[in-house]
Amino acid sequence: MTGDLSRFSINQMTVKQLSLPDLAEACKELGVGNVGLWREPVQSYGVEATAKLVRDAGLAVTTLCRGGFLTAIDPEERAAALADNRRAVDEAAALGTDTLVLVSGGLPSGSRNLRSARERIADALAELGPYAEEHGVRLAIEPLHPMFASDRCVVSTLAQALDIAERFPAHQVGVTVDTYHIWWDDTAPLQIARAGAAGRIHTFQLADWTTPLPEGVLNGRGQIGDGAIDMREWQSYVETAGYTGPIEVELFNEDLWARDGREVLAETAARFVEHTER
Amino acid sequence: MTGDLSRFSINQMTVKQLSLPDLAEACKELGVGNVGLWREPVQSYGVEATAKLVRDAGLAVTTLCRGGFLTAIDPEERAAALADNRRAVDEAAALGTDTLVLVSGGLPSGSRNLRSARERIADALAELGPYAEEHGVRLAIEPLHPMFASDRCVVSTLAQALDIAERFPAHQVGVTVDTYHIWWDDTAPLQIARAGAAGRIHTFQLADWTTPLPEGVLNGRGQIGDGAIDMREWQSYVETAGYTGPIEVELFNEDLWARDGREVLAETAARFVEHTER
Numbered sequence: 001m002t003g004d005l006s007r008f009s010i011n012q013m014t015v016k017q018l019s020l021p022d023l024a025e026a027c028k029e030l031g032v033g034n035v036g037l038w039r040e041p042v043q044s045y046g047v048e049a050t051a052k053l054v055r056d057a058g059l060a061v062t063t064l065c066r067g068g069f070l071t072a073i074d075p076e077e078r079a080a081a082l083a084d085n086r087r088a089v090d091e092a093a094a095l096g097t098d099t100l101v102l103v104s105g106g107l108p109s110g111s112r113n114l115r116s117a118r119e120r121i122a123d124a125l126a127e128l129g130p131y132a133e134e135h136g137v138r139l140a141i142e143p144l145h146p147m148f149a150s151d152r153c154v155v156s157t158l159a160q161a162l163d164i165a166e167r168f169p170a171h172q173v174g175v176t177v178d179t180y181h182i183w184w185d186d187t188a189p190l191q192i193a194r195a196g197a198a199g200r201i202h203t204f205q206l207a208d209w210t211t212p213l214p215e216g217v218l219n220g221r222g223q224i225g226d227g228a229i230d231m232r233e234w235q236s237y238v239e240t241a242g243y244t245g246p247i248e249v250e251l252f253n254e255d256l257w258a259r260d261g262r263e264v265l266a267e268t269a270a271r272f273v274e275h276t277e278r
Numbered sequence: 279m280t281g282d283l284s285r286f287s288i289n290q291m292t293v294k295q296l297s298l299p300d301l302a303e304a305c306k307e308l309g310v311g312n313v314g315l316w317r318e319p320v321q322s323y324g325v326e327a328t329a330k331l332v333r334d335a336g337l338a339v340t341t342l343c344r345g346g347f348l349t350a351i352d353p354e355e356r357a358a359a360l361a362d363n364r365r366a367v368d369e370a371a372a373l374g375t376d377t378l379v380l381v382s383g384g385l386p387s388g389s390r391n392l393r394s395a396r397e398r399i400a401d402a403l404a405e406l407g408p409y410a411e412e413h414g415v416r417l418a419i420e421p422l423h424p425m426f427a428s429d430r431c432v433v434s435t436l437a438q439a440l441d442i443a444e445r446f447p448a449h450q451v452g453v454t455v456d457t458y459h460i461w462w463d464d465t466a467p468l469q470i471a472r473a474g475a476a477g478r479i480h481t482f483q484l485a486d487w488t489t490p491l492p493e494g495v496l497n498g499r500g501q502i503g504d505g506a507i508d509m510r511e512w513q514s515y516v517e518t519a520g521y522t523g524p525i526e527v528e529l530f531n532e533d534l535w536a537r538d539g540r541e542v543l544a545e546t547a548a549r550f551v552e553h554t555e556r
Contacts, residue, residue: 112508114462147425149462150506151489156462184392184427184434211429215493228428230390 196241
């Protein structure tokens with residue numbers, strides 16, 4: 001691989017067709033030193049086994065995806081969600097990453113109240129933030145594109161995410177800046193500055209915006225360079241705001257999943273080199 | 279029809295399976311006095327013929343959809359777009375409506391610059407605003423949901439729309455407030471107040487947010503009451519901001535289009551009565 005990949009991190013979901021051992025091996029071959037992991041494949045392989053695998057491969061785990069889904073009204077559902085998020089913190093700590101990405105959750109069935117759903121997230125973080133801190137893990141609220149507001153994430157903008165995060169210390173709660181979700185928002189650069197000034201940019205992720213969107217809109221994230229987003233522009237915003245950490249590429253894309261995982265990883269690394277400043 | 283329909287307007291696209299004469303007749307039967315029209319079916323039927331038809335049926339035309347698509351860089355494309363928008367103004371005036379809805383257009387092929395695309399819209403309005411005023415027509419910039427930012431409309435929020443509109447007199451350029459596009463935005467209520475204070479709410483439209491979104495995401499607008507949006511809440515925002523005009527229901531929905539148009543019109547009117555204050 002030509003080009004500096006020291007800040008590149010491959011999010012596991014981008015190449016979910018690769019098993020964890022195959023991913024570790026492919027990273028080694030390509031000189032990729034960072035991975036973002038997902039809870040479900042990690043749990044399938046075993047948390048401790050995964051921790052050993054990445055340690056032995058010399059891989060740094062940049063983030064664990066994902067906790068969250070904290071919008072339930074029902075007390076039992078809320079208690080279950082909190083318990084699951086504490087487990088996610090435990091897993092993050094076991095994997096040696098300092099960042100757990102949170103996808104907040106959508107509207108409960110029958111509800112039309114985004115505002116109160118956002119407040120329930122803040123209520124939950126008042127319990128989870130200290131727990132995460134005790135385990136050396138930071139929570140990173142990820143605003144998802146507004147097209148997910150009803151069914152997946154009631155936090156749609158960096159401003160909304162920061163309005164919640166700022167109620168807590170930065171080493172407990174910050175934000176995920178993902179180009180895919182915020183690229184349309186002309187106020188996002190200012191919000192990135194707001195987040196950076198307080199040390200709340202806990203991770204920076206790239207995905208490109210391509211159309212037409214597929215049915216359900218979840219798995220249409222474009223390969224870097226294929227879409228409408230100027231990656232260098234967003235990189236410059238987070239770096240001007242003081243972020244110098246890893247840059248994770250996280251794509252959900254049926255076409256990429258249908259291809260050879262090592263080939264997709266190599267292509268993604270090459271696109272990273274082509275479309276970011278190093 | 280039970281219930282006050284005096285402020286209800288049926289946008290033609292909601293029942294596009296109905297011909298213009300059938301739409302006029304169905305409106306008469308149901309006691310619907312307002313329609314929003316679209317250029318393509320009006321042109322097919324004939325602008326003057328449509329004007330006579332609605333006049334004879336006693337229907338008020340609340341809006342004409344749509345002008346816009348003003349983001350081209352190529353000079354010939356820009357000139358063609360401006361000419362087409364002048365024709366749209368002429369058609370609006372001929373139909374007796376004072377409001378032409380504008381969908382701004384997406385990114386030109388190969389461009390990743392939303393900011394400059396938005397500036398080109400403002401440049402175009404500097405020419406179109408005075409022309410519209412001469413013809414007694416107001417231009418209503420419609421922010422479309424951010425999921426349309428690349429391919430259909432680079433204006434994604436009311437704030438962005440007002441940033442452009444405020445460069446012109448309110449009787450030339452205002453905004454379209456459509457629940458479907460802005461319901462996720464916690465800053466939209468403030469922007470509605472900003473628009474209302476300046477007399478820039480030129481039309482208010484309803485559609486509900488339902489999931490999963492269909493492929494291409496264009497034709498997934500839900501029937502009023504079927505989705506996540508509290509219509510009364512948004513009605514209260516525009517009314518508190520001083521808007522007392524028609525409330526148009528504009529749905530793009532394959533399931534509704536597959537049904538009997540009169541039945542859909544009756545259902546839509548009933549849902550309007552159920553979900554708005556009168």
